[in-house]
Amino acid sequence: MTRIYNFHGGIHPPENKRQSLGAPIRQAPVPARLILPLQQHIGKAATPLVEVGDQVLKGQKIAEPTGHISAAIHAPSSGIISYIGLQPVPHASGLESSCIVIETDGQEQWCERHPIEDYRSIDKKELLKHIRDAGIAGLGGAGFPTDIKLNLGKDHIVNTLIINAAECEPYITADDALMRERPNDILTGVEIIAHLLQPSKILIGIEDNKPNAIKALRDAIRERNLPIELVVVPTRYPSGGEKQLIQLLTGIEVPSGSIPADVGIVCQNVGTAAAIYRAVIHGKPLISRLVTLTGFALGHRQNYEALIGTPFSVLLEAAEVDRSKMFRLVMGGPMMGISIEDDRIPVIKTTNCIIAATLEEMPPAPPAQPCIRCGMCEQVCPASLLPQQLYWFAKGREFEKARHHNLFDCIECGACAYVCPSNIPLVQHYRFAKSEIRNEEAEQQKAAQARERFEARQARLVREELEKEQRRKERAEAAAKEQARKKAEADATPSDTPDPEAELKKLKSAASIARTKLKKAREALKNAEEKGLDGTEKLKETVAQLEEKATAAESAWQQATGTEQSCP
Amino acid sequence: MTIILTAILILLSLAIVFGVILGFAAVRFKVEGDPIVEQIDGLLPQTQCGQCGYPGCRPYAEAISNGDAINKCPPGGQSTIEALADLLDREVVPLDAEHGEEKPKTVAYIREDECIGCTKCIQACPVDAILGAAKQMHTVIVSECTGCDLCVEPCPVDCIDMIPVPVTPNNWKWPAPVSDPNLIWTDRGRGHLLQEGTE
Amino acid sequence: MSLIHLSSPHVSKANATDRVMRLVLIATLPALIALTIFFGWGSLIQVLLACTSALAFEAACLWMRKRPMLFFLRDGSALVTAVLIALAIPPFAPWWVVVIGTFTAIVIAKHLYGGLGNNPFNPAMVAYALLLISFPAEMTQWNAPFVLIGDNWSVLASFTDSLVIIFSSINHGMIDAYTGATPLEVLKHRGGMTTEEVWRNNPVLSQGVFAWYGISAAWLMGGIFLIYRKVFTWHAPFAMITTLFLLSSLFYAGDPSNFADPFLHIGVGATMMCAFFIATDPVSGATSNKGKVIFGIGVGALIYIIRTWGSYPDAAAFAILLMNLSAPFIDHYTQPRSYGHARANRGIGGGK
Amino acid sequence: MEGLLHSIRKNTLGISLFAAVTAGLIAATQVITADRIIENQEAHQARTLYQILPQSLDANLHQQIIMVPAPELGYREPIPIFQSILDGEVQAVIIPVTATEGYSGDIHMLVGIWRDGSIAGVRVTGHRETPGLGDKIDIEKSDWILDFNGLQWLGEADKRWNVRKDGGDFDQFTGATITPRAVVRQVAATLSYFELRKAQILRPVTQTASAEQTDDETESFQTDSVETESPGTENLRTENPET
Amino acid sequence: MNTEYRKISLDGLWHNNPALVQLLGLCPLLAVTGSVVNAIGLGIATTVVLIGSNLTVSLFRRQVPEAVRLPIFVMIIAAFVTAIELLMQAYTYELFLILGIFIPLIVTNCAIMGRADAFASRNPVPAAVLDGLMMGIGFTLVLIILGAMREVLGAGTLFSNMHLIFGEAARAWKITLVEDYRGFLFAALPPGAFVGMGLLIAAKNLIDAKIKHRKELIKDSQAVTTASKRVRIT
Amino acid sequence: MNEFLLILISTVLVNNFVLVQFLGLCPFMGVSNKLETAMGMSLATTFVLTLASVCSYLVYQYLLLPFDITWLRTISFILVIAVVVQFTEMVVHKTSPLLHKLLGIFLPLITTNCAVLGVALLNIQKQNNFVESIVYGFGAAVGFSMALILFSALRERIAVADVPVTFRGAAIGMVTAGLMSLAFMGFTGLVRV
């Protein structure tokens, strides 16, 4: 039995999980339109491979990763690409972002699949490429492209693989349902991951409030006799946070600014493991996932297997939503989820839960009172920060100090805001401070870049000036020589070729004189017109003449300078 | 009378000693360069727009280190003023309206079909953010453009627009939870909510 | 359709700052009762007077600062401050003393800094210290506990007489008959006698000290209640009492005839009140747990030093203020070690 | 090297020029004001003395100092006593003493005693008692100190020399017994000392100068004793804790 | 020219008041303002030194070598201060005793140094002298107000002991506001000096804000008219 | 030894230079917005104050007293201080950029700081001997530094507090200094004089 360690803080919010566990996983309907944001994961947005009007099959890759950290996107069902462009997406900003929209044809026609029967026999690189091609991104939280986590290279030695089955947030039961009903999918997925990473230890961390899931997994492990240890941890939010779970199971803290792999640990969600299983064994890319539909505004609260891209409204209808009661729509859990203003937005790879809450269920927070520094937030912070100080600094825009107080180690779990007796929206203050700092950094970088370019340009101008000077000198010398020669010649044959330099100057001043005259005349004309004076006709004539002259002078000069004037 | 003489002599001798010491030190320990200018320059936005009345950010930085006001840079805005005040231990003052006001960030956009390729904008751009050659269409390298709008005026056909940098989920910033002194809703969302929720 | 847009978390624990303050108020009740039993109605009258004037000053400040009045008045922090001032001053101090005290606390020490949560100094203690240096005569006139003034106590025990004493300025001298030095003063100015002799000869110590012990016990009860209700942690009170106890034991062991014994130090005066109600003031104290321990140690040590060698026999207010002004600095050096950091961030950060 | 010399020369010249001028200016002012200042200083130092014994009695009071040993008052060294002399006979003396039992420190006083042992006047010249409480011993704050005038000490049995609370004749202040108690006790002690050393104290200074006050003693007086500070004349300046 | 002098005067008295805005010369300001008479005494002494040093520094501003600039300024100031100190000892000895160490400390009174360095060393003589005068008066006024506040609150009197400066006749100027006043000692003690000064600065801020507010109102009304004009044109 | 300890306690706590004796207030108010700069200032002041005590003692004992021109003390002290400060500044600037970054900008400010001249004058007034002068100067500097550092940490906190607009900045700083001074009154009588 592995020893269970402890992490600082944590809270026990009401669980509200039972409601959605009454019924087994249900298949969600295939919607008429599937909306697939190009960015459903951490990293760069995917690049579309299709165009409007293209016919696509279920499972067909429709967007490929851009660069290293990115994930592919597949058509969840067959149909026609009807639109590529901005659509509302699940994002805290409520802004729109690029999406591919598929008009489904209801055929559910699969494209050709490439299952790998015996993944042990093929090259690991091949296997990883297969996973990458399946577009798998972490289903547990941030949606980090999984293949990168599994492809650690030589500099990371993995000794522990942790499967995150904690599901610590209230309401959510997607992982729970998965574990109850498909434990073998998960375990096979874990085996594949283990095959890739070759860890010396595999731990599954699960909270003790899921007895059925624990039993199902334990039975399956025993049956298949796998070297996997199931560790039951006490229920306490946020034990499912990657860093907290690692601390719970191993006692190791992931150093600030590092990733778990740096301390030899990789952490994957159970759903991710199941997705890997399906991708490898069945050749099915990540086109669907389990979503918990819950909240008291729904008639049926249960887990659905939904296609990625299904609009929330379709799921809500399927769950018999009572819109008059629905007050708040949350994607994710009540602690970390984002609230959704528009129910047309689609399910994405990280959508594990949709809460349609009534007013009584999630009432608006009472107005914030001043922070009395009571320290309750500090007692619950899993990152051992000083939330009240962070708040103080964020509010006062003392970002440097906030940073010194390890603002960036805040995992935004919301435990502090949950307990704050003054109802201060602490997490929002931290997010604000973080994005201000990031923005400031970006701006500084941009300023540095601009300075470099400016200085480079200055230097270039100086250099050019020097070169010009040099050339002029050379030319003058040449001209002097020429003149000397000519003079010598002229002694023989007199000639009157004008000095080019002087000529140029003359032309230039002629042009500018003409310009000034023209300007003055124009002004006079304008003035006259405005005041309705006599003689505007005559003035107009003059202006026209002058205009001609000016253009002539200008072009003469331009021609003369010609080559030198063109762009750098 | 002797007392006056003693006094003068004593102080004089002190002064001579000190004069020698300081005169010696003035030469011996002379230091060149002024690192503070670098620091100030580092805080300025490097937009190089000249709105401060100096030909670029660095000259303004030098002017500040010589005592000029710190509130003349509109692109930097209030945050730059605060940073400068912090660095120089001066008081935070509002932006001097004479030099313009803080505007949202913009980038130049050249309507390419109208561009006649006169290269005027290229000469105007302090950071070489415009690509193109004589008599050819010009484009702005968006990532390099500082939004200084120096290229707008020289353009003979007025084909350059300054457009605000669009907000996308990638560059979106979390808003500050506002605290209105009268309302106590420190979270804009929450305040909004209550007003609607009570309906 | 339009739904509201909110940032997470979407649920919160139903607890409020006003509830915390109410708990603190409840916890002062035993002390109020004990004071009334041993010293007469004075304390009760002072509490009522202080609460009224504190609410009035708070309302005036909120009005001037254009803040919503009811919302802030309801948070109860002004009442806590008021009650603590009222219980700290002599029970029969004239009425204007407590009014000036609440004015200082609410207006100067609290609202000039921005109201609840912003004040770096403990308002009640600012008020107490200011009163002490401004009106030393009024502020040092503690009437003796009933056990000591025998027949006279009927005067103090009557509610109307108590009102008269507090509200009429003329017969202020009347109370002279009932005042006596507090145990700490007696011990401090014992005029050549050893501690032991004073204990034997001075009735304040030989008979009266139990009144003070009783009051301390009442404060202790309230304090334990608050720790049990998780209003504050044990760090500051424990550190403070332990420090005071250890220091006084040390000196008492060295020279018992010149120094007061440790039980007297923690059993009389404002020690218990200070430990559980003042040193725990979250607003003006140190932030982290380690900071709170240092804060407590500082208060304990300063109380001992000032009591023993300084001019003020009961030093709690000054000790608290001195630690209040050190608290931000302490905070700089007591940041806890955050998750994932090998060492805690110490010292000045930012600005670099 | 050239630059160095130049710099030194320039700076030295500058600074010394100004030094000479300013020193001259100050010195001139000093010369003009010197006499008056000395006069002022003397007058000031003597002022408290003359509050107790009017100048009309003996205008040289502040200069007639006799050194008398005072182990009874706790001093290891002789203390200076001012004598008011009329017709070659000491009419009254002023003894500077210090009460050590004050509330927050020593209380420096001048005790004026007539030849017959009655009090001519008492003044507190320095103390650190609590403003508003113990500082009523200061003539500036209250007339309490005048209560001593004319009183005599009738030996150990004299119960009057105590504050009321201790059964004596002197008022304590509301809320402050310690300060007046200290003052009263010290004045009484001074009177008893006066009675004890009457002969020495009342010997006019001109006669005793050569006899008793040896040079050695003056020396040792200046190097202050460590145990108890002699109440030297510099204590005459009021150390008002408020300023 | 005239406006320049006006500006110098206003600066010294209000906008750039050495005590309220520049926060210079605080030590004597807080230390000796227990009563009005102390305030006046120190105020006059400071003003005299300010004028004298500004005058001298301005006169010789071109002759002073850079490396020894500070020592020379300091010497000039110290000379004036010592002269004043000696004169006070000779003519207002009691006051000199009360002000004590703060008379020689006028030398380091930052206000004087600051003005000499920041203003007199860069401006011609008349401007420098005016600046000294106005700064001095501004400083003295603050001293007097603070002194009055503390004297009234702390002792219940006003203008007591004025004879220390103005001779015996001034003894009668003393106004006793409250008979038998117990004294709000806080005002007389160091903490009261700080808090009183804080209140003074706040009062100035308040007045400034009011003035600004009024100016903006006027500006706003003008702005409205121009805006409406524009509307009519288009 | 004991006597030096008393001088230290007296100058640091009981008669704190800034909060009780009102010396060095301008830098106390001016350089206390940031803890970091306050620390720099404290270091610089400690250095200069101690040095000034020594130098002025020497000048007084060996120059002014022998020639009986003690009334030149103000000018000669301030001259010595100004020169010492300026010389130190120049040397530090040249030799140790790090130290200069730490103290450099504060050194010139210190000449115009009452505490420095004050310590020199008080040393005479108190008739301190050489060692006592040093201890006194050092103690005064420590007292100054302590007050300054604690004050600046406090001010950093107040800077983000919701202070009414009229009181922002210097005004609330003064009030805070007042309350600090109130707190320091608790030390009254610790050392009986």
Ligand SMILES: Cc1cc2nc3c(=O)[nH]c(=O)nc-3n(C[C@H](O)[C@H](O)[C@H](O)COP(=O)(O)O)c2cc1C
């Ligand atoms: C090699 C490797 C590199 C990683 N790089 C990042 C990264 O740059 N940014 C990131 O957010 N997560 C990165 N991760 C993944 C994180 O460790 C973490 O698993 C992921 O952010 C999801 O965590 P969460 O849902 O708790 O937020 C990386 C993982 C591995 C294995």
Ligand SMILES: Cc1cc2nc3c(=O)[nH]c(=O)nc-3n(C[C@H](O)[C@H](O)[C@H](O)COP(=O)(O)O)c2cc1C
């Ligand atoms: C506060 C918090 C709570 C989390 N809770 C869970 C959880 O209960 N279950 C889970 O699988 N991931 C949870 N996560 C996400 C994990 O940190 C981590 O991203 C995930 O386990 C990585 O696995 P994946 O890449 O397979 O998604 C949580 C993250 C945070 C910050």
Ligand SMILES: Cc1cc2nc3c(=O)[nH]c(=O)nc-3n(C[C@H](O)[C@H](O)[C@H](O)COP(=O)(O)O)c2cc1C
């Ligand atoms: C802050 C404070 C200052 C005090 N100052 C004095 C003082 O200056 N003189 C004095 O005699 N007692 C002073 N006391 C002592 C008390 O008033 C003491 O109770 C009183 O002197 C002795 O009590 P009694 O009058 O009942 O005998 C002070 C007490 C405190 C708390």
Ligand SMILES: Cc1cc2nc3c(=O)[nH]c(=O)nc-3n(C[C@H](O)[C@H](O)[C@H](O)CO)c2cc1C
């Ligand atoms: C445990 C606890 C102790 C408190 N102690 C004090 C106190 O000593 N003095 C005080 O004025 N307010 C006290 N308060 C109330 C509140 O913190 C105080 O009004 C703020 O200092 C004003 O901003 C206390 C509150 C709590 C919760």
Ligand code: SF4
């Ligand atoms: S829980 Fe809330 S009120 Fe308490 S310290 Fe934290 S932020 Fe402040």
Ligand code: SF4
């Ligand atoms: S949101 Fe951040 S600060 Fe708050 S408890 Fe979670 S980790 Fe700590």
Ligand code: SF4
């Ligand atoms: S205004 Fe600002 S951005 Fe523009 S040149 Fe001046 S300093 Fe640079």
Ligand code: SF4
């Ligand atoms: S493109 Fe125009 S706006 Fe952008 S940096 Fe260049 S000149 Fe400025």
Ligand code: FES
């Ligand atoms: S006046 Fe004392 S430091 Fe400025």
